Structure formats: C-alpha cells, structure tokens
Amino acid sequence: MTPPSGVVVLTDRLVARSGLDRVVAGAVAGGARWVVLREKDLPRAERAALAADLRAILADVGGTLIVAGPDPLGGDAVHLPAAGPYPPPAHDLVGRSCHHQPELDRLTTEHYATISPVWPTKTKPGYGPPLGPDGLRKLVEATPVPLLALGGVETPEQVTACVKAGAVGVAVLGALMRAEDPTEAAATLTSAFHEALTPVLTQTRRGVTQVSPVLTQTRRGVIQVSTSGLRPTVPTQGSSLTARSGHGRPQPPTATREEP
Known part of the structure; x- marks a missing residue:
C-alpha cells in the first residue's frame, strides 16, 4: 500500500463544526484522499461503525482510511503513537507519530511517520517547541521513510513551505475540522500542495x-x-x-x- 501524501485529514469530532462524516465528506470532495480516524475515546463498536462510514466515503474516490492505534477496525492501515507498540504490528500500512530525531531513529518497519509540531498548534497549545521549516528539513534529510508535516498547518503558504522542506504531505486537523466550508478549505490546501510540486x-x-x-x-x-x-x-x-x-x-x- 502506498504511504499517504498530499493533504491528510486528522479527525476530531469534538471540534468539528458539523457531524464528523459530513466534515470528512466535504474534505474528500475538496481533494483529500487520506483520513486518519482518531476518536480513541469511543467504545470499539462505535468507533468501528464510524470507520465503516468513513471508508464508504473514501471508497468513492479511491481514498484510504488509516486508524489511529494498533487495531485497524476491519481495515489494514494503522497509525501508532511514539510510545508503542514496538515492534509495529504487521499491516499493509503502518505509520507512527514522531516529534524529534530519537523517536525517528526507533522506526523499523513503519512505512511513514508524522513529525510535529512544525508550527504552534491550537489543538495542543504549548506542545513543542515548533520545528519550523528548517527543523523539518533536517529531520527529512536524516530519515529513511516519508514524513508528513503536522502541527499548525492552516495556510497554503505553510503547505508550500512543508513541501519545499521535503515533506511528502501535511496532516491537518483544526483547519479542516473547524472550517465553515471543509470542501473549500481542503481544495485550497490541496491546490497549494500540487502547485508546490509543479x-x-x-x-x-x-x-x-x-x-x-x-x-x-x-x-x-x-x-x-x-x-x-x-x-x-x-x-x-x-x-x-x-x-x-x-x-x-x-x-x-x-x-x-x-x-x-
């Protein structure tokens, strides 16, 4: 399975302006093809049902749902925290959240990683310090797997800076979950990603x-x-x-x- 790239949607139903399925559907309509389902506080049955709904939305465009945590909820793509488990479970697609070089150095069979925070983030204020594009570039150059830039990515200019630093994409939560028009917001960020590669x-x-x-x-x-x-x-x-x-x-x- 190909690692994620472009604009990757991170879910958070608690900050979404409308139902999570509607926000994700809007982002997918705007060009997003990768979604990471978080919502770890939900009972497994409810979370599995939500995963099925989001997979149905993504199936229409050939997109992929990644589930945060070691349980793929009926799929075969997971995104693990920096704390574990180690070694990673054997799935078709495995990613991991990382924040600095020592965590990146622990990667073994993971197919990609997120690196954060690149900028200050409203979702996790005080989390950092922010890497900035220069810090992101240094980690990209020292890491053998594709990196997604995460944390405070809200504008086309930030997307461009991440791509120029070597990231294969950006993972976005607040700018899409809180958007009045998720379709327009996703289209704007996706367009910036493609233009940065042109x-x-x-x-x-x-x-x-x-x-x-x-x-x-x-x-x-x-x-x-x-x-x-x-x-x-x-x-x-x-x-x-x-x-x-x-x-x-x-x-x-x-x-x-x-x-x-």
Whole structure:
C-alpha cells in the first residue's frame, strides 16, 4: 500500500463544526484522499461503525482510511503513537507519530511517520517547541521513510513551505475540522500542495531553464520529495515541456539540437 501524501485529514469530532462524516465528506470532495480516524475515546463498536462510514466515503474516490492505534477496525492501515507498540504490528500500512530525531531513529518497519509540531498548534497549545521549516528539513534529510508535516498547518503558504522542506504531505486537523466550508478549505490546501510540486519554468537567452521537484529514493526504496537546482532543457517544436522524472531518480532530458 502506498504511504499517504498530499493533504491528510486528522479527525476530531469534538471540534468539528458539523457531524464528523459530513466534515470528512466535504474534505474528500475538496481533494483529500487520506483520513486518519482518531476518536480513541469511543467504545470499539462505535468507533468501528464510524470507520465503516468513513471508508464508504473514501471508497468513492479511491481514498484510504488509516486508524489511529494498533487495531485497524476491519481495515489494514494503522497509525501508532511514539510510545508503542514496538515492534509495529504487521499491516499493509503502518505509520507512527514522531516529534524529534530519537523517536525517528526507533522506526523499523513503519512505512511513514508524522513529525510535529512544525508550527504552534491550537489543538495542543504549548506542545513543542515548533520545528519550523528548517527543523523539518533536517529531520527529512536524516530519515529513511516519508514524513508528513503536522502541527499548525492552516495556510497554503505553510503547505508550500512543508513541501519545499521535503515533506511528502501535511496532516491537518483544526483547519479542516473547524472550517465553515471543509470542501473549500481542503481544495485550497490541496491546490497549494500540487502547485508546490509543479515545475517552475524560467526563460533564458538560449532556451528554457527548468526548476522542478526531484524524487529521490531512500534506503528502503521509498520515494521522497525534495527540491532541485537548475536543469537546462530545450523544448522541441510542437511539444510541451514536462518534468522528466523516473521512479526514484531523475531521468536525463532528451538531448535536442539547437539551431544556430
């Protein structure tokens, strides 16, 4: 199962402006494809029923529900706390909440991790200190699994900063749960994520210089996002420029001959 990326919804029915299923449905309509079900205080039967409802919402768009805790509630994707269990249970998708390098160093077979807080958060005030984009970048570079940025992510500018720091996505709670229009809020953040990955083209004297995100392969064969330097490309007549990248390593541009 592919690790989560883009805008990942974290649920909290206690702060949701309307029913949790309606908020999640709105966020999914706005482009979210990953949802982490929290609500750990509910009895298992109620939580399992809620998981089934959210899976039905996500099924229409090919999305995935991840359950917080070791019990997948009928699925096969879980998100574990930093405290345990260790070793992780064997599921198709296992993530873990982390907050600093020592916790990241304990990862073994997890497929991804969240790292928080990147910014001060209303959900957990005083939790930190915040990493900021620079701190996030350092942890991304030192970690062999994809990282989702978590904590205080509310604006498109923050999403962009997280992607440029190397995060494969952002985990968002308050900005979506408290939104008057979850669809619009999710669409705004999702658009910022995709725009941050879109190649930027700048004109030069002899052609076009392309600046694009680079996909790099980690020790575990997992693709992570980072930014690249300048790579010259020359457009051919009648064709459009596209980012040329393969699985895990950028492919060299096809050479073309310039007219004198």
